[in-house]
Amino acid sequence: xxxxxxxxxxxxxxxSETVFESKAPDNFPLSCPSLDLSTTWDAVGRKLLIYRPxxxxxxxxxxxxxxxxxxxxxxxxxxxxxxxxxxxxxxxGLENNKAAHHIAVCADDDIxxxxxxxxxxxxxxxxxxxxxxxxDEIVNELTSFADDSHISPNLPEELTFLEVDTALPKISPLPxxxxxxxxxxxxxTLRTGIEFLFRSPxxxxxxxxxxxxxxxxxxxxQLSIYDSFLIGSFPSPVASISSSVSxxxxxxxxxxxxxxxxxxxxxxxxPAHVHLIPMDLPFISSSSINLSLLGTKLTTLxxxxxxxxxxxxxxxxxxxxxxxxxxxxxxxxxxxxEELPSGxxxxxxxxxxxxxxxxxxxxxxxWLVDSLTERGHKRWDKAVVSGLENLRSLVHENFxxxxxxxxxxxxxxxxxxxxxxDREDNGFSTAQIxxxxxxxSCLSLVGHKILSNVMDELQSFQAFSNWLRFQIDxxxxxxxxxxxxxEKEATMNTSRVLTYIERYxxxxxxxxxxxxxxxxxxxxxxxxxxxxxxxxxxxxxxLKKQEAGQASRRALQHVEFLVSYLTTWSSRIFSGIAEAKKxxxxxxxxxxxxxxxxxxxxxxxxxxxxxxxxxxYTVLASKTTxxxxxxxxxxxITNGISAMRATTRACIDLxxxxxxxxxxxxxxxxxxxxxxxxxxxxxxxxPLEMPDxxxxxxxxxxxxxxxxxxxxxxxxxxxxxxxxxYEMRPVRMEVHDRVNLRSEIxxxxxxxxxxxxxxxxxxxxxxxxxxxxxxxx
Numbered sequence: 097x098x099x100x101x102x103x104x105x106x107x108x109x110x111x112s113e114t115v116f117e118s119k120a121p122d123n124f125p126l127s128c129p130s131l132d133l134s135t136t137w138d139a140v141g142r143k144l145l146i147y148r149p150x151x152x153x154x155x156x157x158x159x160x161x162x163x164x165x166x167x168x169x170x171x172x173x174x175x176x177x178x179x180x181x182x183x184x185x186x187x188x189g190l191e192n193n194k195a196a197h198h199i200a201v202c203a204d205d206d207i208x209x210x211x212x213x214x215x216x217x218x219x220x221x222x223x224x225x226x227x228x229x230x231x232d233e234i235v236n237e238l239t240s241f242a243d244d245s246h247i248s249p250n251l252p253e254e255l256t257f258l259e260v261d262t263a264l265p266k267i268s269p270l271p272x273x274x275x276x277x278x279x280x281x282x283x284x285t286l287r288t289g290i291e292f293l294f295r296s297p298x299x300x301x302x303x304x305x306x307x308x309x310x311x312x313x314x315x316x317x318q319l320s321i322y323d324s325f326l327i328g329s330f331p332s333p334v335a336s337i338s339s340s341v342s343x344x345x346x347x348x349x350x351x352x353x354x355x356x357x358x359x360x361x362x363x364x365x366x367p368a369h370v371h372l373i374p375m376d377l378p379f380i381s382s383s384s385i386n387l388s389l390l391g392t393k394l395t396t397l398x399x400x401x402x403x404x405x406x407x408x409x410x411x412x413x414x415x416x417x418x419x420x421x422x423x424x425x426x427x428x429x430x431x432x433x434e435e436l437p438s439g440x441x442x443x444x445x446x447x448x449x450x451x452x453x454x455x456x457x458x459x460x461x462x463w464l465v466d467s468l469t470e471r472g473h474k475r476w477d478k479a480v481v482s483g484l485e486n487l488r489s490l491v492h493e494n495f496x497x498x499x500x501x502x503x504x505x506x507x508x509x510x511x512x513x514x515x516x517x518d519r520e521d522n523g524f525s526t527a528q529i530x531x532x533x534x535x536x537s538c539l540s541l542v543g544h545k546i547l548s549n550v551m552d553e554l555q556s557f558q559a560f561s562n563w564l565r566f567q568i569d570x571x572x573x574x575x576x577x578x579x580x581x582x583e584k585e586a587t588m589n590t591s592r593v594l595t596y597i598e599r600y601x602x603x604x605x606x607x608x609x610x611x612x613x614x615x616x617x618x619x620x621x622x623x624x625x626x627x628x629x630x631x632x633x634x635x636x637x638x639l640k641k642q643e644a645g646q647a648s649r650r651a652l653q654h655v656e657f658l659v660s661y662l663t664t665w666s667s668r669i670f671s672g673i674a675e676a677k678k679x680x681x682x683x684x685x686x687x688x689x690x691x692x693x694x695x696x697x698x699x700x701x702x703x704x705x706x707x708x709x710x711x712x713y714t715v716l717a718s719k720t721t722x723x724x725x726x727x728x729x730x731x732x733i734t735n736g737i738s739a740m741r742a743t744t745r746a747c748i749d750l751x752x753x754x755x756x757x758x759x760x761x762x763x764x765x766x767x768x769x770x771x772x773x774x775x776x777x778x779x780x781x782x783p784l785e786m787p788d789x790x791x792x793x794x795x796x797x798x799x800x801x802x803x804x805x806x807x808x809x810x811x812x813x814x815x816x817x818x819x820x821x822y823e824m825r826p827v828r829m830e831v832h833d834r835v836n837l838r839s840e841i842x843x844x845x846x847x848x849x850x851x852x853x854x855x856x857x858x859x860x861x862x863x864x865x866x867x868x869x870x871x872x873x
Contacts, residue, residue, distance in 0.1 A: 311344025
C-alpha cells in the first residue's frame with residue numbers, strides 16, 4: 097500500500113489500455129478479477145464482447161432474440177455469468193463462446209434478471225487427521241511395498257477426493273453433423289468444451305464452495321452453488337410498503353464466513369434508501385458430507401445427463417438417416433407389387449424369390465433398372481453404412497462411457513448415503529441412488545443390445561449391398577456380360593443376403609429402441625415403472641418377448657424413454673438435496689440505510705473480524721453533496737446463524753473535491769475517485785479504520801438526520817493523480833486487489849473515460865516497480 101504521508105500527489109502507473117468498438121452502456125465494462133480482460137455489451141451488434149488490451153476481441157457472445165441485462169465474473173475468472181432478457185443465465189467459459197451451463201431463472205416474460213452475485217467461500221475442514229497409531233500402521237504397510245514411507249499430511253482429504261473415473265476413457269466430443277439446434281447442441285461437440293466441463297477438482301478447491309445469487313425484478317432471489325446446482329428460489333426478504341418492489345442490487349461475501357450480505361433498493365437509478373440484509377447459509381459449514389465433494393459429484397452428474405441426452409438425440413438422427421432413404425426406395429416399388437395378379441405382394445418375399453431363383457418379377461426388374469439404378473444404389477449404400485457406423489461409434493465412444501461415469505458417481509453417492517444414513521439433512525437415500533443405478537443398468541443393457549444388432553446389421557447389409565448392385569448390373573447388362581456376372585454371384589454370401597432381407601430390410605431389431613411410440617404406451621409404461629418394480633429384470637423380460645415376436649412394453653425399451661426416466665429420477669435426487677439445504681437458509685431483518693439524499697454511488701464489503709464475527713461496510717454517497725457515508729455493521733455468527741449488532745456511521749467531507757465513484761479496495765481500504773476544481777482527476781485511498789474517521793451510532797428511526805460528526809478528509813491521506821499523458825474524465829471505476837491465480841496481476845484501478853470507449857487500468861507505482869523487477873528477473 098502507498099505511504100500514508102505524502103507532500104505531493106504521486107502518479108499512478110498505466111497498466112493497460114483497452115479501446116472498445118462501441119460505447120459501453122451503463123454498468124459496463126466489467127474487468128476480470130484474475131486476468132487483464134474486460135467485457136462490454138455492443139447494443140448495436142447485440143453481442144457481448146470480451147476484450148484483451150489494447151483492442152483484441154477474445155470472444156463474441158450472441159444469443160438470437162435476446163439481449164444482455166447483467167453480467168458478473170466468477171471470482172477466479174474462469175466463468176462469465178451472463179443474464180439475458182429471455183430469463184436464462186448462461187455461464188460462459190473463456191475457451192469458447194459456447195454456454196457451459198444454463199440456469200433458468202425467469203419463467204414469466206414480464207420478470208427480468210436484475211443482478212448476479214458470485215462468491216467463493218471456504219468450507220471448514222471436516223477431515224480428521226490419522227491417529228499416531230493408525231499412521232504408523234499405514235506407514236509400515238506401505239513400506240513393505242515401497243521404499244518411500246512419506247505420507248501426505250492431507251492423505252485423508254486426498255482419499256476423500258480420490259477420482260476413480262480418471263482411469264476411465266475420456267469423454268469424446270459428439271459429431272458436429274448430427275447436432276441439434278438447442279443450447280446444448282454444440283457445447284459437447286468441441287474437445288475444449290468437453291475438457292473444460294469435465295475438469296477434476298484441484299486440491300486447492302477441495303475446501304471451496306461457489307455461491308451464485310440471482311435477483312429478479314419481482315424482488316425474488318435464486319440461490320445456486322457450484323456454478324449450476326440450484327438450491328431454490330426465495331421471496332423478497334424486504335417487505336414492500338409501496339407500489340415499487342425492492343430488488344437485489346448488490347451481494348457480498350467473505351471467504352471464511354457462512355453469512356453473506358445483500359443490498360436491496362427500489363427500482364430507481366437514485367433510490368432514497370437501501371436495505372442491508374444478512375443471508376445465513378449454515379449448510380456451508382454444517383453439512384455432514386463434505387460440501388465440495390457432494391457439489392462436485394452432483395454438478396458432474398448433471399453435465400453427464402446433459403451429455404447423455406445429446407448423445408441420445410445424435411443416435412436418433414443417425415438411426416433415421418440409416419432408415420429414411422431405403423424406406424423411400426422400398427415404398428416406390430411396393431405399390432406395383434400389390435397390383436400383381438399373382439406372386440409376391442411385398443418387397444421382402446419378392447427379393448427373397450430373386451435370391452433363391454435368380455428370377456425377378458417385372459415390377460422388381462423395372463425398379464432395379466429404371467428407378468433405383470446405380471446412382472440410387474450408391475446413395476442407399478452411403479446412407480445405411482454411414483448411419484450405422486456413426487450409430488455404432490456413438491454407442492461405443494459416447495453413450496456407454498458416459499453411463500459408466502454416471503454409475504461411478506452414483507456408487508460414490510450410495511456410499512455416502514449409507515455412511516451418513518442417520519443424518520436427516522442429506523436430502524437423499526440409499527434407495528433413491530439404487531433406483532438410479534438400476535436405470536443406468538437398463539440403459540447399459542439397451543446400449544449393448546443396440547451395439548450388437550448394429551454390428552450384425554452392418555455386416556449383413558454389406559453382403560446385401562453387393563448383391564443388390566449385382567442384380568442392377570445383371571438386369572441392365574447385355575447377354576454377352578452374363579458369364580462375368582455369374583462369377584461374381586458365385587462369390588457372394590447368400591446366407592447373409594437372405595438374413596438381411598428377412599430380418600433388417602423393412603424392420604430392424606434396432607427400431608424398437610428409436611421408433612415412435614404412441615403417447616398412451618409411453619404413459620402406461622411410465623406409470624408401470626413408477627410402481628417401484630426392479631427395472632433391469634423387467635426390461636430384460638420385455639426384450640426377450642420382443643425378440644420372440646411376442647407382445648411387450650415397447651416404450652420401456654426405447655432409449656429416449658429410459659434417458660427421460662433417468663433425468664427425471666436424478667432431478668428428484670437433486671431436488672431432495674437442494675430442499676435439505678434450502679431449509680437451513682435464513683434471512684436476517686432488513687436494516688434501512690439512508691443519507692437524507694438521493695443515493696447515486698454505493699458499494700458493499702464484508703470482512704472477517706474473528707472466527708465468529710464479521711463486519712459489513714456499506715458506502716453511500718449522493719452527487720448533490722460532496723460527502724461520503726460509510727456504514728459499519730457488526731454481526732455475530734453462532735452455528736452459522738447471524739445476529740446483527742449495532743450499526744455505526746462515518747461521514748467524510750471531501751472538501752473541494754467532487755466524488756465520481758467509490759469502491760472498496762480490500763478489507764481495510766476504500767478507494768475514491770474524484771475531480772478537483774481544476775478538473776484534474778485524483779484517486780484517494782481511505783483506510784476504513786483510522787483515528788481521523790469518526791464512527792457514531794446510527795439511529796434507524798432517524799436515518800435521514802444529519803450525522804452527529806462530519807470528519808474532514810485527512811490531509812495526510814494517500815492521494816494519487818493520473819499521468820499527464822493519460823489524463824481523463826472518468827465516469828466509472830472498478831478496483832481489484834493483487835491476485836496470483838494464473839499469473840501475478842498487481843492492484844488495479846480501472847477507469848472508464850467519459851467517451852465510454854477508453855478503459856484504462858492503473859496500478860500503484862511501487863507495484864509497477866515490483867512487477868518490472870519480477871519480469872526482468
